[in-house]
Amino acid sequence: MKAEPYDVLIVGAGAAGMMCAIEAGRRGRRVLVVDHAARPGEKIRISGGGRCNFTNTGTTPANFLGENPRFATSALKRFSQRDFIAMVDRAGIAWHEKPLGQLFCDDSAKQIVRMLTDAMRAAGVTLKLSTGVDAVERSGEGWAATLSDGARVTAASLVVASGGKSIPKMGATGWGYDLARRHGLRVTETRPALVPLTFEAGLLEQLSPLAGVAVDVAATNVTTERERATFREAMLFTHRGLSGPAVLQISSYWREGEAITLAMAPDRDVYAELKAAKEANGKQAVHTALSQILPRRLAESVAARHEVAGKLAEIGDKRLKSLAESVNGWTVKPVGSEGYRTAEVTLGGVATEGLDQQTMQANSVPRLFLIGEVVDITGWLGGYNFQWAWSSGWAAGQAC
Template sequence: MVTPAASSSRSIDVLIVGAGAAGMMCAVEAARRGRSVLIVDHARNPGEKIRISGGGRCNFTNLGTTAANFLGENPRFATSALKRFTQHDFIKRVDRAGIAWHEKTLGQLFCDDSAKQIVRMLTDDMRNAGAVLKMGTGVDRVARYGDGFEAALSDGAVVRCASLVLATGGKSIPKMGATGWAYDTARQFGLRVTETRPALVPLTFEPGLLEKLASLSGLSVEAEITHRASSSAERGRPNGQTVFKEGLLFTHRGLSGPSILQISSYWREGEAITAALAPGADVYARLKAAKEENGKQMLHTALGHIVPRRLAESIAEREGVKGKLAEIGDKTLRRLDEAVNAWTVKPVGSEGYRTAEVTLGGVATDQLDQQTMAATPVPGLFVIGEAVDITGWLGGYNFQWAWSSGWAAGQSC
């Protein structure tokens, strides 16, 4: 933990608001360049999202990170920062800090021990570089002051700075203190903010469908989820289609699990998603073969060899099919195939910012310099991390964007 500085009025080079992943990375880099840096946050401890991420082990990056893993009006905006400070560059820092890590599926890297090690690495680097951290301190007011900025802090101090960095993230997980402060401040200085909405979030169903699926709550399966855009909200995807193949979890509110969290960033109200609950399995062929081998076998038993028994029973009931395989025609078997691997449903909403891992949207990238993260219409203002209209997939991508964008700003602020 970095020792907070005593309250005072002073002039500094850089004021960073937000002691999360991006803000701390920026503070380290700016201080290493010899800049006088103050980083403030209204929370009690730095890096709280880091601490709770990955089940407490922090999915700190992804080996496959490219701009293709991000959403926004212009996801390619992220390319410069991601190439200049890569996932491999961050891994080197983790290695130098003596933090053991391991790779899980799909290139996701986690700490072997605790996410607190990543927080400690960053706070140690800040302290060693000379950056000052003040926790429990918010910004009551900020305004232009000459060529720089003047900020009134909640502890009574007034700070004047040449560079101001907005690093407070988005609105996700408000119980941890998340707010829209970065967006409000950006607008105050005339910057455009794109529509913001919860992302990487569970989806919810209407009561009638929930009642039909109640027996499945808590059941998890490997699934392939497909979403086809019905508007221009998602551009640049083949046929407007997005597909994720990962775990799916039935909940008492709807659907969750990695595949659903991923697709939630693309889904919009009024749109449907299609789930393959036994991806790669030819359900019709397998049921047909089971029928020919043992026609006396009950449908739910045969289907239970393809998907979990609870799911097999639910699908059979939902489709109104029961009895022995010998009594079921091929047309019905094909309908069951579709019920398993082309189950199309229309969520009514999401669980919102309360459980969303990130916020989609943010400060528009057409007003930021992709190399420095500086706001081109407002000299001295920088926006980094989740506050920017760059949102990553689930799996360590958002942390890598935080490291890369924070590093980029730290070279120039």
């Protein structure tokens, strides 16, 4: 069978791959996008509760992790959140802003997918779904690939937009990492990120009655080896441990064997409030007073775990202060995370030292480009990872 020639073969019809295809197609390149999924943009479709947190108004390199987060600077500046918002506006998609600069579709994430597939179609891009890549090798100065449907194709440029390992039920694999290694590129340690954290059985037994309780917290990782970070958002108790935005954020910084510290009433002087409540009405139970600060079930649990019970008037100031400190200084050591099964992204990936920040091309492998989640650039929760996908895809689309 004769190989069909293309200028660009893009593996992955996610956010980064489709953005790259649009830009390359608009430059007159003959582009083929392949994806083993039955539909394009599956992560887009399920994100943001089905409304897609498609970018963040405050995106800067400071919102990213990796060996060298500043690698992202060039792409983020050249195709910024403002550029993607303009693209969304041109498509007539209504959106709204939530706290912390997060932007969501008013209607459905499917609108973003449709915008991208329509733009690919207009740019003359060929999209093949339910199609994997069985083999891809160098062929002269370009590439030759055999697809899972038996077709053979050649391309001057190969773009790896295959994502990371997160959410394997959607078909996520380490294919992109394996290809990078085969061509001499270093891949940093990969691990689940933006993922719920889990407790050991004993602690879980104590805290499982709190499943479903949410509280605004300041979560900080306890480490002497890595960067310390603090996130102030909601936390959710689950049947396995902790989740919610604050915990997902800190999970990217946490490592096994380390603890996290949670302030469950940040900016409040819990001791002063409990002491005032004691002076105003010493007959009320301590957990009742604490429930004016924390959700009632949580207040009862905190008081019980610290064995502080009875009327406020019966509790000395020293014990009251210790109880207050436990509210804003609860240090807990998770045993693990829920893993790639529920992780929103993969931390780590193809080392940026081997890539050109202007074009996303591998320095040592001409015409090989790597974009999006497969690269060692990982954003915070809140639209940052999508913006990296748009920006890195756009940058590669100008050069592939």
